[in-house]
Amino acid sequence: MVSVFTQPALIRDNHxxxxxxxxDLSMNTSPWNKDRIIGQKRPLQxxxxxxxRIRLELEGKTxxxxxxxxxxxxxxxxxDLVKLKVSDVAYGRLVSSRATVLQQKTGSPxxxxxxxxxxxxxxxxxxxxxxxxxDFLFRSRIGTNQHISTLQYNRIFHGWAGKLGLEDSxxxxxxxxxxKPYFIYKKTKNLRVIQLLLGHKKLESTVRYxxxxxxDALEIFESIEV
Numbered sequence: 001m002v003s004v005f006t007q008p009a010l011i012r013d014n015h016x017x018x019x020x021x022x023x024d025l026s027m028n029t030s031p032w033n034k035d036r037i038i039g040q041k042r043p044l045q046x047x048x049x050x051x052x053r054i055r056l057e058l059e060g061k062t063x064x065x066x067x068x069x070x071x072x073x074x075x076x077x078x079x080d081l082v083k084l085k086v087s088d089v090a091y092g093r094l095v096s097s098r099a100t101v102l103q104q105k106t107g108s109p110x111x112x113x114x115x116x117x118x119x120x121x122x123x124x125x126x127x128x129x130x131x132x133x134x135d136f137l138f139r140s141r142i143g144t145n146q147h148i149s150t151l152q153y154n155r156i157f158h159g160w161a162g163k164l165g166l167e168d169s170x171x172x173x174x175x176x177x178x179x180k181p182y183f184i185y186k187k188t189k190n191l192r193v194i195q196l197l198l199g200h201k202k203l204e205s206t207v208r209y210x211x212x213x214x215x216d217a218l219e220i221f222e223s224i225e226v
Contacts, residue, residue: 040211041174043182044072052160053117064156066125067138067148069118071176075197076112078150078173079104086126087133093126095119103199110199178210185210 044052049072056065070089071081080103089099097119100111114122125131129139136147148156150173157173181194195206 040209041172041178042170043179044171044175048164048166049179051164055163056160062121062125062128063138064160066118066121067153067156068160068176069115069121070137071173072180073114073118074099074101074112075177075180076101076110077103077105077177078153082138082147082150082153084137084147085133086131086135086137089114089122089137090126090133092133093123095122095126106199106201108199108201110197112197182210 052068053065056068067081070084074081074084076084080101083104084101088101089096095114095118097114098111099114100109102109122137125137129135131137131139135145138148138153140146140148140152154173157171157176158168161168161171177198181197184197185191185194191203191206194210195203198206198209200206200209
């Protein structure tokens, strides 16, 4: 049995230990993901792309189809994609085959091709919504001439992914930006081309973005039998 005269000492000791623990915790200000390898979001596969396109066409979702196709073609970050205006990609109702956009993150311009299917989807959207040059291309249903937010774009994307049965944690709007560069690299192995397409200032950024070193290492590993 502990004497009542020793209890204050025990309390002091416990208080000291708690203070030390609290101090250690308060000093641990490192980011949660420091020194951890955080996986890149996966690119979409060909079956995912065509499955989504066909579904959106059947459902008559003109804006979403244009958004999906433009996201793939442009490879823009979400913050740049949602702010596209008609004048960025078209002259009146005539959609250009090529466009240049100033990136919000880097302040540098990036150029991209607009494929036939995307041009047709954009032209249909412009006609349906009676859009003019100064209008946002992907308008929000709320407010007057407001573009959709990146949060709304994220919700729309996960709606597509959900219908494909894709796992939310493995895919995001970044998957859209990553898809075409991933397939182009697989076909050409030309990092410089991908760097230009993504508007990266450093080649190292492109390597990290695509996770190329890991993919190539795995391919080499799989090709060797021991």
